[in-house]
Every structure is written in C-alpha cells, then in structure tokens.
Amino acid sequence: MRYQFNNLFRDKISTGIDIRNIEPCELADNITEDEIEQARKRRANKDMLWGAVWCIGGTIVTLASRNVIAWGAILFGGIQFIKGVIASTK
Structure with missing residues (x-):
C-alpha cells in the first residue's frame, strides 16, 4: 500500500498539484478492499510471530x-499472539 501512496503522490506532484491540499478520501478511493484485507492479514501474522517470539523467549529465560x-x-507475548490469532480469523 505504501508503494501505491508513493505513486499517487508522485503523480500529483508531477502534475503540479499541491499535495498538502489532498483530502484523505482521495487516498482512500485508490485502495481496494482486497488490499486492506491483505494488510490486516500481514499485521495479524506479524503479531502472531512476534508474540510467539516474546512468549517463548520469556519462558526460556524464566526457566533458565x-x-x-x-x-x-511471557504475558506480553501471549497477549500479542492471541491478538494476532483473533485478527487473522476476522
């Protein structure tokens, strides 16, 4: 999505339009539902990965x-992991 925003700004600048006056809805119009869903899934997967890393790392340190x-x-990782699982099922 960031790539798409950069291209949108580059197009606006190249046409001489002042990007400070772009309304947020103009940016949102260029984003599809599929792209939003993909971004949510990527975020959920990232939360699950880092939650597991924190939880397992905390467990190892605690046991050692x-x-x-x-x-x-352990608590932070567990909560983040569960947050990722819930977000990935939506």
Whole structure:
C-alpha cells in the first residue's frame, strides 16, 4: 500500500498539484478492499510471530534463571499472539 501512496503522490506532484491540499478520501478511493484485507492479514501474522517470539523467549529465560521479571515477556507475548490469532480469523 505504501508503494501505491508513493505513486499517487508522485503523480500529483508531477502534475503540479499541491499535495498538502489532498483530502484523505482521495487516498482512500485508490485502495481496494482486497488490499486492506491483505494488510490486516500481514499485521495479524506479524503479531502472531512476534508474540510467539516474546512468549517463548520469556519462558526460556524464566526457566533458565527462575527470574520473575521475564513473566512480563511471557504475558506480553501471549497477549500479542492471541491478538494476532483473533485478527487473522476476522
């Protein structure tokens, strides 16, 4: 999507239109529902990946050192992973 925005701005600049006056709805008109859905899926997959990394990393550190501080990483990772799972099922 960023590529599409960059092309839109490049086209507007090359035609001499002041991009500071572009309404947000002009940008939204160029985005399809499929692109929005793909962006949501990419974000959900990223949340699941990094959530799992934090959760597993926190678990390893906790088991290795018995350090209570790593519980934050486990909780954060678990919540982020669940958030990604919920977002990917929508």
